[in-house]
Amino acid sequence: MKKLELLQHTNKVNELLARYGVKFGIYKNNTFKEQLFPFDSIPRIIEHEEYVYLERGLKQRVKALNLFLKDIYGKKQIIKDGVIPEEFIFVSSGYMAECEGVMPIKGIYSHISGIDLVKGKNGEWYILEDNLRVPSGASYPMIARELCRRSSPETFHNTRLEDNRNYVELLRHTMDYVNAGGHTVILTPGRYNAAYFEHSYLAEKTGAHLVNGAELMVEDDKLFYITANGKKERVGAVYRRISDEYLDPMNFNPESLIGIPHIYDVFRKGNVALLNAPGNGVADDKGIYYFVLKMIKYYLDEEPILQNAPTYLPFYENDMKYVLEHFDSLVLKDVAEAGGYGVVFGASMTKEQKRDFIKLLKKEPRRFIAQEVIDFQDLDIIEQGEIVQRKADLRAFVLMAEEPLVWKSGLTRFSRNPDSFIVNSSQGGGFKDTWVLSQ
Amino acid sequence: MERLHFAYCMEIGYSIPVSRCYFTIKCIPKNDERQKLLGMNISLFPQTGYSFGEDSYKNRQIYGCVEKPHDKFVFQITGDVEILQTDFAETAVAERIGMYRFPHGKCQPGPGLLEYYKTLDVFRHKSDYETCIALMHKLHEDFQYVSSATEVYTAAEEAWEIGKGVCQDYAHIYITLLRLMGIPARYVCGLIIGEGASHAWVEALCKEKWIGFDPTNDCIVLDSYIKLGDGRDASECAINRGIMWGGGAQSQKISVSVERKSGA
Numbered sequence: 001m002k003k004l005e006l007l008q009h010t011n012k013v014n015e016l017l018a019r020y021g022v023k024f025g026i027y028k029n030n031t032f033k034e035q036l037f038p039f040d041s042i043p044r045i046i047e048h049e050e051y052v053y054l055e056r057g058l059k060q061r062v063k064a065l066n067l068f069l070k071d072i073y074g075k076k077q078i079i080k081d082g083v084i085p086e087e088f089i090f091v092s093s094g095y096m097a098e099c100e101g102v103m104p105i106k107g108i109y110s111h112i113s114g115i116d117l118v119k120g121k122n123g124e125w126y127i128l129e130d131n132l133r134v135p136s137g138a139s140y141p142m143i144a145r146e147l148c149r150r151s152s153p154e155t156f157h158n159t160r161l162e163d164n165r166n167y168v169e170l171l172r173h174t175m176d177y178v179n180a181g182g183h184t185v186i187l188t189p190g191r192y193n194a195a196y197f198e199h200s201y202l203a204e205k206t207g208a209h210l211v212n213g214a215e216l217m218v219e220d221d222k223l224f225y226i227t228a229n230g231k232k233e234r235v236g237a238v239y240r241r242i243s244d245e246y247l248d249p250m251n252f253n254p255e256s257l258i259g260i261p262h263i264y265d266v267f268r269k270g271n272v273a274l275l276n277a278p279g280n281g282v283a284d285d286k287g288i289y290y291f292v293l294k295m296i297k298y299y300l301d302e303e304p305i306l307q308n309a310p311t312y313l314p315f316y317e318n319d320m321k322y323v324l325e326h327f328d329s330l331v332l333k334d335v336a337e338a339g340g341y342g343v344v345f346g347a348s349m350t351k352e353q354k355r356d357f358i359k360l361l362k363k364e365p366r367r368f369i370a371q372e373v374i375d376f377q378d379l380d381i382i383e384q385g386e387i388v389q390r391k392a393d394l395r396a397f398v399l400m401a402e403e404p405l406v407w408k409s410g411l412t413r414f415s416r417n418p419d420s421f422i423v424n425s426s427q428g429g430g431f432k433d434t435w436v437l438s439q
Numbered sequence: 440m441e442r443l444h445f446a447y448c449m450e451i452g453y454s455i456p457v458s459r460c461y462f463t464i465k466c467i468p469k470n471d472e473r474q475k476l477l478g479m480n481i482s483l484f485p486q487t488g489y490s491f492g493e494d495s496y497k498n499r500q501i502y503g504c505v506e507k508p509h510d511k512f513v514f515q516i517t518g519d520v521e522i523l524q525t526d527f528a529e530t531a532v533a534e535r536i537g538m539y540r541f542p543h544g545k546c547q548p549g550p551g552l553l554e555y556y557k558t559l560d561v562f563r564h565k566s567d568y569e570t571c572i573a574l575m576h577k578l579h580e581d582f583q584y585v586s587s588a589t590e591v592y593t594a595a596e597e598a599w600e601i602g603k604g605v606c607q608d609y610a611h612i613y614i615t616l617l618r619l620m621g622i623p624a625r626y627v628c629g630l631i632i633g634e635g636a637s638h639a640w641v642e643a644l645c646k647e648k649w650i651g652f653d654p655t656n657d658c659i660v661l662d663s664y665i666k667l668g669d670g671r672d673a674s675e676c677a678i679n680r681g682i683m684w685g686g687g688a689q690s691q692k693i694s695v696s697v698e699r700k701s702g703a
Contacts, residue, residue, distance in 0.1 A: 076534040086537040097538050097671060100495040219504070221490050249682055250463050250502065251494075261461035261682060262502055265492055 006148060006155040010041040010382055016147045022140065022197050032192050038430035039144050040381045044394065044412040051408065051436045054117070054125060057306030058396055059404040060296060062113045065130060065283050066400060067299040069109035072282055073099045083298050084291050087315070087366055092288070093336055094281025096244060098251055102268050104277040105178040111275040112174065112239075113398040114411075117306070118376040126309045126374055128393060129289065132280040134241050136195040137411040138167055138397050139202060141433045145409070148433065162436040164409030168205040170399045175208070175237045177401035178273035182234030183225055184208045187216070189242050189258050199241060208239065218262040223272045237273040238263075244278040252278075286335040286369050287313070310372040314365040323370045324358065330370040332357070345373065379432070381414055390414045394434060410434040441522040441662040442477070442700040445630055447637070448515045448693070449679060455687030456508040462681040465628075465668045467499040468520050473528045473651075474666060479518030485509045498668030498676050514679070519700060522662040527648040528627075536644060539623035544672040546615045546626075549596035555581075556619050567622050568645040571652055572659075574620070578613055579657040591673075606639040606655040607673050613641050613654040614672070625669045627651065628676045632663040632697045637678060642669060665697060 014036070023034045046054070071078050072089060079086050089095050114135025116128040145164050149156055175184045186208045188199040203210035215226050216235065224232040240247065246256040251264040266272045282288065290311045296304045312319040312330070323330060327346040334342030349357060361368055378389035392414035397407040412432040447466055468476045481501065483489065489503035505512070542548060548556065562573040583603035591607075595615040598608035610626050617624035623644040631638045640653040640660060651660025668676030 074534070076537070079537065080533065086540070090537050090541045097675070098495050100535070100538070101497075102495060217504075220488070250461055250680060254680065254682065261504070262463075265463075265490070265502055268492065 006152045007041050007382065009148065009151040010039070012151050013041060013144065013147045014039050016151070017143065020143060020147075020197075022143060037140060038416070039140075040414065040430055040432050041148065042380050042382065042387075043433045043435040044379060044392065045435045045437065048437045048439050054306070054396065055406045057125075057304070058115055058398050058406050060300065060302060060305050061115065061127065061130070061292065062110065062398040062400060062404045064292065064296040064299050065113065065132060066107075066109050068295050069132075069277070069280060069283050070103075070107055071299075073102065073279060078295070078298055081298070083294050084288075085315070088285075088287050088291070089282060091366065092282050092285045094279075094283070094285045094288075096252075096279040096281070098264070099277075099279030102279075103270075104267070105180060105270060105273045108178060108400050109277040109280055110283070111178065111277075111400050112171070113400070114395045115398060116393050116395050118309075118374060118393045121375045121377055125306060126376075127289075127292075127306050128309060129286070130284040130292065131395075132276060132284045133243065134239070134276050135395065135397070136198050136241070137395050137413075138171075138407065139198040140431050141409050141411055142167055142205075143201065144431070144433045160438050162408035162438050164407065164433075164436075167397070167407050167409070168202075170405055170407060171202065171239075172206045172208075174399045174401050175206070175239060175273075175275060178275070179236035180270065180272050182223075182236035184237040184239070185211045185216070185225055185235050187211055187213065187238050187240040187242060189213075189246075193241060195241055202239070213242070213258045213260050216260045216263070218260065218266055221266055221269050221271055223260070223263060223266050235272060237275065239275045244281065247274075247278060286333050287315075287366065290369060309374050312370045314361055314368055314370065319370075320362075320365060323361070327354065327358070329373065331373050332361075332368050332370050335367055335369060346370075379412070379414060381430070381432075383416075388418070390416065390418065391420065392432070408436040410436075443520045443522065443632070443663070443665055443697055444517075444700045445520060445665055445695070445697045446515070446517040447630065447678075447695050449513070450692045451512045452690045452692075453510045453512075453683075453686040453688070455685055456510045457505075457512070457683040457686040458508050460505050460509075460512065460681055460683035460686075461503070462505070462512070462514075462679070463500055463502040464514055464679055465494070465498045465500045465676055466514070466516055466678045467501070468518065468629075468665050468667055469497070469499065469669075471529045471666070473522065473524055475521045475523055477519040477521055479516055482513075482515045484511065484513040494668075494675075496668065496670050496675065498670070508685075512681075520665050522664075525661050527645075527650045528642055528660070528666065529649045531644055531647050531649055536623050538671060539625045539644070540618060540621075542615065542618060544674060545594040545611050546618065546672050547594065547596065548615050548619060549599075551599045552596055552612065552615055553619075555599065556616060559616065559620070563620065566645070567643070568650065570620060570622065571617065571643045571645065571650070574616060575613065575652050575654045575657060578609065578616065578654050582609060582612060584609075584655060609654040610639040610641050611672060613652070617641070617643050625649070626672050626676065627666055627669045628673070628678060629664055629666040629668075630695055630697050631665070632699070636693055636695055637667070638664075639673065640664070663697070663699075 110132040114131040186203040223235040225235045245253040248259045248264040249256040250261045293304045314320040330346045379392040395411040412434045489501045564570045585603035589604040595611035598604040614624040642649040670676040
């Protein structure tokens with residue numbers, strides 16, 4: 001009954017979300033469009049025991065990924081020991097030689113990790129993708145919960161539900177833990193960025209300054225924030241969404257206008273923390289995904305708790321053979337693409353497309369991975385007053401300070417197209433709140 | 440043992456004053472098994488503070504910001520380098536080899552270089568060192584030294600298509616071919632006796648040692664070379680990198696002198 005009460009507020013909450021500016025921007029055909037992120041008020045519910053299991057698995061995975069990054073930009077033991085072929089590192093677009101031998105403060109590379117999972121019809125959870133380059137999305141379930149609470153307070157009385165407002169403290173602690181002395185700032189590329197709402201929301205909630213590149217400058221190997229009255233104040237930690245390439249025109253892409261000259265030199269000397277550290281792309285590359293389970297065994301000497309979707313690397317001869325034999329039942333992904341782009345289903349290709357694709361696959365086997373199509377559980381959503389079923393995933397947020405901590409909520413995204421498996425918001429999907437039950 | 444005295448001066452003139460600029464200069468000789476920097480003197484105009492650092496290739500760099508308007512930027516370094524030995528530059532560190540094995544940046548083969556590479560199988564010897572030598576001779580024959588045929592941004596494949604270029608192009612093409620042959624290779628920026636500008640050559644991995652080859656002069660690197668920096672291609676050890684506000688048209692004057700120091 002309580003649930004039904006909340007459902008009556010879907011429109012109300014969506015109206016409020018629009019009023020608060022909960023939008024994300026996308027570029028399509030070179031024009032910028034702001035889009036509302038449709039909210040569905042039926043929450044995804046995760047039982048307590050199930051959450052405990054997920055939590056263990058996610059912590060384990062993020063620990064291993066951090067150790068991997070430290071190893072790759074250092075001794076590269078995992079390559080020497082033959083666990084990962086070196087092609088998968090040095091040819092990856094995510095590998096940045098500039099990061100060789102540079103140790104982030106306290107050895108943490110991925111402070112904020114967004115791990116995407118789906119639940120199969122068999123009840124098993126599978127990891128779809130790791131996002132270690134400041135994944136966005138936490139602000140959506142935060143504000144949605146807040147607005148739901150406001151429009152339907154009764155729903156939240158006597159519900160054994162984990163409060164998700166603590167993301168603010170978790171994030172603040174994560175940033176403070178590595179702060180090298182001074183302010184913490186959230187660096188935004190500006191309001192035309194897809195995650196602008198999130199930046200301003202998190203800045204306000206955590207009490208960090210929301211700044212753009214022009215307000216930061218390097219002097220004497222330290223980073224400073226220039227206040228409105230022209231004073232320079234030291235900055236010790238930067239939460240940033242700007243991609244590595246654009247972060248510092250003196251060390252990375254020289255054409256960058258939004259970056260801060262020499263910020264990476266300050267980082268190199270340990271005088272500022274960058275969240276997340278540059279260079280993380282080498283660990284969330286779709287080609288490296290295949291090796292994450294091996295990493296867990298290698299670095300932690302533990303059996304992986306959470307499984308990957310069954311994945312094949314055409315790079316290996318046996319896998320190539322399997323892929324060609326089972327082409328129609330697989331989904332193929334270009335390792336260099338993100339955001340739901342570069343994903344094709346074997347079954348939906350025409351004969352010619354298939355022929356061309358296989359030709360390309362044989363020519364550049366390292367460029368692709370193939371996965372079994374997971375028949376994942378549908379979730380109920382309300383579409384024009386009717387309850388219908390749609391594909392959905394879950395982005396769990398893991399924050400790393402002394403130990404990894406998993407936020408007891410998450411972003412559930414669903415596909416609005418009944419035939420689509422792709423839930424990315426850049427492809428027009430919607431979102432739900434994620435309820436983790438206590439006890 | 441040889442002692443070399445060097446002077447490097449770069450002067451950039453602007454038609455309109457620059458209001459602010461950031462600079463990173465990688466022009467300090469490396470200390471390695473091959474050479475040792477004995478002393479140096481750096482000057483900058485406009486006078487400004489700067490920091491010392493090391494990039495990820497352990498190239499030494501100075502960097503900073505000039506905040507007052509200027510129509511000229513001058514960097515000058517002089518110093519002495521002792522060449523300790525000439526057989527090799529450095530014993531390779533295992534984890535710093537993989538990155539030099541694959542095509543990257545300016546050193547990516549296109550159709551032209553791949554076609555050329557197919558004809559090079561006869562130059563493959565049992566030892567990587569001999570392969571490097573044979574390939575160097577061959578490239579020296581097939582590519583012509585002509586200044587101003589290429590630009591700073593010209594990549595290996597483009598230079599090969601043009602058929603002529605300068606030391607940077609020789610080095611990029613040579614690196615691309617060596618990597619295709621399976622020999623890790625890196626770009627070196629430095630100074631040599633008898634030239635009016637900086638020079639570029641290549642270090643290739645032979646039996647766990649980085650050995651210097653100079654495809655432009657078709658010789659191995661001896662005691663007349665001072666190494667400044669290395670990287671996967673020229674851009675990673677470029678001597679000067681900067682961004683500026685204003686400036687208009689630029690003119691650049693570079694002068695280099697390296698001489699043997701008597702009495703060493």
